[in-house]
Amino acid sequence: MGQDEKMKTRRVVDRTVAIGLGIVCLVLVAGLVGAVSFYSMAINDKNEQYDSYVASQSHNDSEYNTLVSQNTSFQAQVNSLQAPEVWKVNLEGNDVYLPSQTSHLHIYGYLFNAGTRTATGVRLHLVLYSLDYVANDTYVDVVSIGGRTWTSIDANVYYDGSFGFLTGWAITPQWTT
Numbered sequence: 120m121g122q123d124e125k126m127k128t129r130r131v132v133d134r135t136v137a138i139g140l141g142i143v144c145l146v147l148v149a150g151l152v153g154a155v156s157f158y159s160m161a162i163n164d165k166n167e168q169y170d171s172y173v174a175s176q177s178h179n180d181s182e183y184n185t186l187v188s189q190n191t192s193f194q195a196q197v198n199s200l201q202a203p204e205v206w207k208v209n210l211e212g213n214d215v216y217l218p219s220q221t222s223h224l225h226i227y228g229y230l231f232n233a234g235t236r237t238a239t240g241v242r243l244h245l246v247l248y249s250l251d252y253v254a255n256d257t258y259v260d261v262v263s264i265g266g267r268t269w270t271s272i273d274a275n276v277y278y279d280g281s282f283g284f285l286t287g288w289a290i291t292p293q294w295t296t
Contacts, residue, residue, distance in 0.1 A: 203238030205264060205292040206231045210272060214285040222280035227273045230292060232264040239263045240295040247278050248287045254278035264294075 210228030224247055232238045241261040247254040255278040264270050278285070 201235040201266075203232050203234040203236050203264070203266070203294055203296055205238050205241055205294050206233055207290065207292060208269070210290060212288055212290065215275075216280055216284035218280060220280075221277050222284070223275040223277045224285060224288060225273075225275050226259070226290065227271075229269050229271055230261060230264060231269050232266055235266040236296060237263055237265050238294040238296070240293075242293050243272070244289075244291045244293055245276050246289045247276065247285055249278070249280075249282040249284065250286055252282045254280075254282065254285060258293075 208229040208231050210226065210230070212224045212226045214222070214224055216222045224245070226243070226245070230241065230243075239262075241264050243259040243261065244257075245259060246256050255276060257276060259272070259274050259276065261270060261272070
């Protein structure tokens with residue numbers, strides 16, 4: 120074989136390799152274009168699904184705000200039901216009037232905390248009246264009453280009996296939470 124024939128064979132092989140590589144490149148480019156196009160359509164489809172979902176859920180902001188408001192209201196109701204509330208139960212007073220000595224009002228009975236939380240700083244505010252005169256305006260400290268519990272009261276509140284016996288009195292429970 121001569122040099123011309125070798126060159127011809129080599130050119131044919133080189134040309135065949137070049138054509139083969141060209142075809143492979145075209146196939147790869149076509150595959151790349153197909154993949155980019157497929158994934159672009161998939162992304163656009165997902166974006167449309169997301170936008171549609173967001174549009175259908177836009178009312179949830181107002182629903183959420185309504186639910187938060189209702190929850191706040193219900194929590195306030197629960198807190199008010201649990202809050203201490205002190206009631207007088209059979210709380211009575213007897214005037215012990217001693218004209219020549221210091222007189223007193225004997226108070227006795229019970230206080231009940233209707234709430235589930237402890238009532239602290241519990242005290243009774245007493246205003247004692249002798250005709251139109253305030254014989255005494257004072258407090259009797261009870262300290263605290265646990266939730267849903269009773270405490271008994273037995274105390275004497277002294278007053279100046281120089282204006283005569285008591286014509287009335289007011290007993291008001293007071294407390295803090």
